[in-house]
Amino acid sequence: MTRLSDYQQICHAFQERGALPPCTLGPDPGPGFSMTLRENRLGPVTMGVTDISACRPWTGEMVSVDESDLYTVVIPLVGFHHVVQRDREVLLRPGQPTLLDATIPTRRQTSSYGPFQIMFTAVPRSALGLHTGRITDHLLATELPADDGIGSLTTFYLRNLCKQTGELSPAAAERVGRSCVELITAYVGDLLCDRPDLGDGVTDALVLRAQSFADAHLGDHDLSPAAVAASVHISVRYLHKLFADRQMTVAGWIRRRRLERCHLDLSDPVQGSWSITEIAHRWGFTDSAHFSRAFKAAYGVSPRDHRITTCTPPL
Template identity: 30%
Template sequence: MPRPEDDAERTGVDVASSVGFDAWREAISSAFVPLDATPVTRAGEFRGALDSIAIGDLQLSDVIGDRSRVRRSERMIRRADPGVIKVGVQLRGHSTVHQRGRYATLGPGDLAVYDTSVEYDLHLEDSFDMLVAVIPRRSLRVADRELADATARTVGTGVGTGALLRPLLMSLRAGASDAGMVGGLVEDAVADLVSAVIRSSAPIDSLGAGETVLLSARAYIEAHLHDANLSPTSVAAHHHVSVRQLQKLFAYDGQTVATFIRQRRLDRCRRDLADVAQQHRSIGAICASNGLVDASHFSRLFKQTYGESPRRFRDSQLIADL
C-alpha cells in the first residue's frame, strides 16, 4: 500500500486505517452506489481505505487499494439508481474504465467521467490512489447525448478543461472545511467545469447543427435566468429558429424549454437560499433576482419540487451551518 509520504498529492486519507477487502468493498458501495468488487490479488492480502467528505450535494472521496475489479451491473442499477455521475482522477497507479463499449486508460494525472446509471467496469491494475467526485446528474449543463458521447474517455489534465478541473477538486479535498462555508457556489463551479469537460471530451463530429443550437440555447438561458421576460419565444428568436424547432431539440432529453427554464431558476434560488453569505437578502428578493417575480407562485413551485417551503429549507441550512 502507498504511504502518505510517497505521494505529494495525497488528499488526506489515513492509510493507517486501511482495512481488508470485505470491509473495503462494503465501504465503497455505501459511499457511492451499490457495486460488485473482486480482488485481483488474494483477498487476504488486500488492503484499502476510503475517506469521504460532502460539500452540499457534491461528494469527494479519496480511495486507495490494491489490484481489483469494480463493476456496476444492470442488476445493481435496478436496485438503486440515484442519478449521479462520477469523475475519477487517477493520483497513483493505473486503471481502465469500460462503459458504452469504450475503454479509458488512466495513468497518474488522468481523469475520466462515467455514468452510474449505465453499467461499467473499473479495472484497478495495481496499487492505486484515486480521487472520486460524485455529482448529481441534474447539476450538469449537458444533454444526455453529450454525456453518452463523453463517458469512458481519457481526459488529460495538463491542458484544457481537465487542467482546470483537477486542481479544483484537489484543493477542495484539501480545504474541505472552508469549501463547506460556500457549498452552493462550490457545487456550481464543479458542475460547470465537469460540464465543460464532458463537452470538450465528446468527438467533434458527434455534434450536429441541432445539438449546436441546443447547447447555445441552454447557455443563453443560464446567462439570462434573471430576466423575467425570458421565455421559449425569446430564446427561439435569439437563435433564429421557430419555437416548435426549439421544443423538438429540448424534447430529446424529455424536457420542454419552459420546464428547463423553470428548473434552472429553482436550482439557482435553492443555491442562494443555502448560501450563508446571502442570508441578509429576503426570499422575495432572491426569487425575483432569478426571474421568478411572483413570490407566492415561487413558494408553491419550490415546495412541489423540493418537498419543503423556501423558508423551512433556508432555516434548516442556516442551522446546519451553526
C-alpha cells in the same frame, strides 16, 4: 486502512451517502488487500479518495442502479487504473481523468500491484444540464484532455479542492460545490461542443445563446470572442466555427450590432444632448476615428450627417 472482510460494509455505508452505486469485488484480491474510502459532501457534489493496497491486480465490479443518477469524474492519483464501461475501455495514468455513468455497469481494474489512490467527484446528471445521450456516446470511459485549457483548470481545481474539503464550513462547502458543478459543466460542455457532428438544432441554440450574451454586453469594451465562448461553455475555436458556418465572424457580428445601436441612438432626438463620441463609447467603440469610418462604410454617411438628417425637423 480497512481490511477486505469489511469491504462490503464500507461500500454499503458509502452508497447510503450517495457517493457510489452498489459494488461487488472479484476475483479474490488476496490476503494483502486493504481499502479506505474517504468522502465529503459539497452541496450537490460528493468528492473523495479511494486508497487501495493489493498484493496482486484486482477487479472491482460496479453494478447499475437507476437511483444512483450520477456522473463521476475519476482521476487516478497513484498507480494506473483500467476502466471498462459499455464497449469502451481506457487505461488511465496518474492525473488522467475520465467520466463514468453510475447507472451503467462498470469494471475497474488495477493494472499491477498496489498501492493505488483514485480520486472521484460525483455530480448529479441533472445538475449539469447537458445532453446525456451525447455524453454517453462520446465521453464515457475515454481519456479526457487535461494538459491545457479548461481541462487543465478543471483537474487542477478538483485535485486541490479534494485536499481541502474537510476544512470547509457547511456554507462554504455548499457554495464551493455549486462552483464545482459549473466548472465540470463547462469542461464537459466544451468537449461536447468541439465535436463536429452536433445537430443543427443544438448548434443554432448555441449561436443564439452566444449572440444573446454579446448583445447584453455590447457596451463592455472588453467583450471578446473568448468572453462569448466562455458564456456558453464552448471553446473559442468552436465558436468561430459556428459563426463561420453561418457566413459570419464573431468580431464582425459584434461590430455590426454595435453600429446598429449607435445608428438607432443617433436617430433619436431624445439623445441629442449626447455627443457622437459618447454614444460610440457607450456601445463599445473606443476610437472615434475608427467608429466614424466603420459607420460610414456600413451606412454610406458619416455619423454627423446621419444625425443631422434624421434629427433635424423639416422646415
